Amino acid sequence: MRTPSILSTGLCALALVLTGCGGGETKTEEGRSKAAPASAATLRIDPATAATVTGKVTFTGEKPVRRPISMDSTPACARAHTEPVLSEEAIVNDNGTLRNAFVWVKSGLPDGTWEVPREMVTIDQVGCIYVPHVVGVQTNQEVQFLNSDPTNHNIHPLPRANREWNESQPPKGEPKIKTFPKQEIMIPIKCNVHPWMRVYVGVVDHPFFAVTGEDGSFTLKGLPPGQYTVQAWHEKYGTQEIQVTVAAQESKTADFDFKG
Amino acid sequence: MAPVWLHRYAVLLACCxxxxxxxxxxxxxxEAGLSVPDWPLSYGKLMPEMEGGIFYEHGHRMIATTVGFLTIILAVWLWRAEPRPWLKKLGWAALGAVIFQGLLGGMTVIFMLPKPVSVSHACLAQLFFSTIVAISWFTSAAWRRGGTLVEDQGAPGLRSLAVAASGSLFLQLALGAATRHKAFGVTPHVLGAVLATGMVLWLIVRILLRHGNHQGLVRPALALLAITFSQVFLGVAAYMSRLATADAPQPMPVMIGFTVVHVAVGALTLATSVIVAIQVFRFVQPEPAVSGARVPVAS
Structure with missing residues (x-):
């Protein structure tokens, strides 16, 4: 139910006095708005010159302990699991690689606006866990949030450059379709009903990004020839950068190693 | 109705x-402040399903509503039954504060925890609690009994010290609220603890050394001493438990327990310092001529 408009207007006026109603957007290096000039052509991947960067994100050091999550506060969440649920903050795969690292081309691409994929990215809430835990989307690409659980959730992104919002989603409710118009690495999204729930969304204004999975590898396909700064981000271990130069149709390897 | 019932009602409201x-x-x-995204209703209802963070957020709203209604009754009761005009006004001031506090609470939800509003909400809660405690004191039998006036000695004056102690405690509570709402780090709150504890100790030592036989001053001063030391211990415990559970995937009971008790005892500390200040202003007179006189009954 919407808040009565008179009440909201009055509170907004009060908030303007006290807080400036949230203030303006914070523009950071990674959160800059990259709207191209109106005359700029839409950029697309050119198969004739497309280069590839592949690699692995490895982990060196003592393997982090995955802490157990207690879902006792919401029986519907606890009932969804027969095994103990462990934190996804830092997962080292059996082959010594790091899962859920977000790898993207930070700089070096030609100026312009890249074509936005029509496919939606899906973030589901299953067993009171966001699935996937880390995901990449292109600016203005549609993201659909699902609630497959038999319980209420609220979806609450905490961006620095994009607009903050907080909406409830009832059990198995209608999907919520959202977009993030500004590049931002990364946007944490919380559920305040269940404080262990968190997903990180990497919003990039081009299609060259990947998230490492169970083998810790990544592939950035379709790059134009050029010199790039490739960055790997991890929720717990921060960021690392590598310089890579690729020629047309060339494949290069760029491995990252995070230390615990 | 007898004044004793008004006093008991005020004490009940203070407890609530x-x-x-x-x-x-x-x-x-x-971390449940935004688990209910709408306000004044919760998920569009008066009573949502009370689970997870909703239990805490909607439960807080229900208790706040109850306290609001109880404050209306207190203000009306004071207006009808209380002969002291200034106490009637204090009752209306408390009602105004609790209404404004409710609006601040709504704003924290609608505008998604803007730090100035969240910190103001926390600070006004402390002031409102101290106000209700003060009203409880003003309506008590101990207040009506009055006491002996004593002459102030030394500089700065005891009244100034009492105001400074309460002021530093309120500043410290505001710094604590700012820390909790991530307006800034813990360092200002730690420095504030040193300042507030120092001011409280200065005030208490002065009372004990100069007016050690005046029970109307000594009793609340000793209570303030005990509560302040408890609060310092709880602050250390809350901080240590937060550090120890920093890598947990969710807020852990040990951290929640120490932190919540730290906040509650913080409210008690400020309220007790306000009572000490009230007693100092009532009994300690700057002019030597009034020493030994008695405060009029129920003034």
């Missing part, structure tokens, strides 16, 4: 308000 402060601290400690 402390419970409300605890409920608010539970909301923040469980």
């Amino acid at each position: 308000t402390l419970f409300l402060v605890v409920a608010g601290a539970l909301v923040t400690s469980h």
Whole structure:
């Protein structure tokens, strides 16, 4: 139910006095708005010159302990699991690689606006866990949030450059379709009903990004020839950068190693 | 109705308000402040399903509503039954504060925890609790009995020290609220603890050394001493438990427990310092001529 408009207007006026109603957007290096000039052509991947960067994100050091999550506060969440649920903050795969690292081309691409994929990215809430835990989307690409659980959730992104919002989603409710118009690495999204729930969304204004999975590898396909700064981000271990130069149709390897 | 019932009612409201402060601290400690995205209703209902963070956030709203209604009754009761005009006004001021506090609470939800509003909400909660405690004191039999006036000695004056102690404690509570709402780090709150504890000790030592036989001053001063030391210990415990559970995937009970008790005892510390200040202003006179006189009954 919407808040009565008179009440909201009055509170907004009060908030303007006290807080400036949230203030303006914070523009950071990674959160800059990259709207191209109106005359700029839409950029697309050119198969004739497309280069590839592949690699692995490895982990060196003592393997982090995955802490157990207690879902006792919401029986519907606890009932969804027969095994103990462990934190996804830092997962080292059996082959010594790091899962859920977000790898993207930070700089070096030609100026312009890249074509936005029509496919939606899906973030589901299953067993009171966001699935996937880390995901990449292109600016203005549609993201659909699902609630497959038999319980209420609220979806609450905490961006620095994009607009903050907080909406409830009832059990198995209608999907919520959202977009993030500004590049931002990364946007944490919380559920305040269940404080262990968190997903990180990497919003990039081009299609060259990947998230490492169970083998810790990544592939950035379709790059134009050029010199790039490739960055790997991890929720717990921060960021690392590598310089890579690729020629047309060339494949290069760029491995990252995070230390615990 | 006999004044004793008005006093008992005010004490009941003070207890409910402390419970409300605890409920608010539970909301923040469980990171549940935005678990209900709408306001004044919750998920469009008067009573949503009470699970997870909703239990804490909607529970806080229910207790706040109850305290609001109880404050209306207190203000009307004071207006009808209380002969002292200034106490009638204090009752209306408390009602105004609790209404404004409710609006601040709504704003924290609608505007998604803007730090100035969240910190103001936490600070006004402390002031409201102290106001209700003061009203409880003003309506008590101990207040009506009055006491002996004593001459102030030394500089700065005891009244100034009492105001400074309460002021530094309120500043410290504001710094604590700012820390909890991530307006800034813990360092200002730690420095504030040193300042507030120092001011409280200065005030108490002065009372004990100069007016050690005046029970109207000594009793609240000793209570303030005990509560302040407890609060310092709880602050250390809350901080250590937060560090120890920093890598946990969710707020852990040990951190929540110490932090919530720290917030509640913080409210008690400020309220006790206000009572000490009230007693100092009532009994300690700057002019030597009045020493030994008695405060008029029920003034």
